[in-house]
Amino acid sequence: MRTIAFLGSPRKDGNTDLLLQEAVKGMESAGLTARVFRLNLMDIKPCQNCGGCDENGECIINDDMAEIYREIRTADRIILASPIFFFTVSAQTKILIDRCQSFWCEKYLLKKPIGGGKYGRKGLLLLAGGMKKEIGIQCAETTARAFFRTISVPDHDTLGYLGVDAKGAILEHPTALKEAFEAGKKLAV
Numbered sequence: 650m651r652t653i654a655f656l657g658s659p660r661k662d663g664n665t666d667l668l669l670q671e672a673v674k675g676m677e678s679a680g681l682t683a684r685v686f687r688l689n690l691m692d693i694k695p696c697q698n699c700g701g702c703d704e705n706g707e708c709i710i711n712d713d714m715a716e717i718y719r720e721i722r723t724a725d726r727i728i729l730a731s732p733i734f735f736f737t738v739s740a741q742t743k744i745l746i747d748r749c750q751s752f753w754c755e756k757y758l759l760k761k762p763i764g765g766g767k768y769g770r771k772g773l774l775l776l777a778g779g780m781k782k783e784i785g786i787q788c789a790e791t792t793a794r795a796f797f798r799t800i801s802v803p804d805h806d807t808l809g810y811l812g813v814d815a816k817g818a819i820l821e822h823p824t825a826l827k828e829a830f831e832a833g834k835k836l837a838v
C-alpha cells in the first residue's frame with residue numbers, strides 16, 4: 650500500500666507537523682510507511698489558469714509538482730495536514746490543491762478519473778488553528794474535500810484542533826496526538 654502525506658505548515662515541529670508525525674507513527678504501527686512532502690521546502694508555483702491542462706489533463710509548469718503528480722496517481726492513502734491561516738488552509742497547501750486542477754480536467758472534462766487501485770483510496774485531513782472559531786475548520790474542510798474528490802479519494806477522515814497557537818501547543822492537548830495516531834493506524838484497514 651503506497652502512502653503519501655503533505656505538510657502545509659512552514660513551521661518544523663509545529664502543531665500540524667506534530668499531528669502528522671503521530672499519524673505517521675500510527676500508520677507505521679500498522680505496517681505502512683509514508684512519504685512526507687514538506688510543501689514549504691518545495692518549488693511549486695501557483696496555478697496560472699493558462700488552460701494548458703484542459704485538453705489532456707497535463708500541467709505545463711515544470712517544477713516539483715511533476716513528482717507529486719506521479720505520487721498522487723499511485724497512492725492508496727493520502728494525508729493532507731495544514732494549519733488554518735485566515736480561516737482556511739495555508740498558502741502552501743492551497744498552491745498544491747490548485748495545481749491539481751489538471752486532475753480536475755482529467756476527471757471531469759476528459760472523464761478519466763484516477764483509478765481506485767487494489768486497496769481503494771482513502772484520505773486523512775489534519776488541521777490546527779490558533780483561534781477558537783469553527784469556521785476555520787469548516788472552510789478548510791470544504792477546500793480539502795474538493796481536493797480529495799478531485800484526486801479520486803472518495804472518503805476521508807478529518808481531525809481539526811482549535812485553540813492551539815504557540816509552536817508545540819498541541820502537545821498539551823488532552824487527546825489530539827492519540828487521535829492522530831489512531832487515525833493514521835486506521836488508514837491501514
Ligand SMILES: Cc1cc2nc3c(=O)[nH]c(=O)nc-3n(C[C@H](O)[C@H](O)[C@H](O)COP(=O)(O)O)c2cc1C
Binds near residue numbers: 737815816
Ligand atoms: C498568517 C496566519 C494566519 C492565521 N489565521 C488563523 C485563522 O484564521 N484561524 C485560526 O484558528 N488560526 C489562525 N492562525 C494561527 C495558526 O493557525 C496557529 O498558529 C497554528 O498553530 C499554526 O500551526 P503550525 O504550528 O502547524 O504552523 C494564523 C496564523 C498565521 C501565521
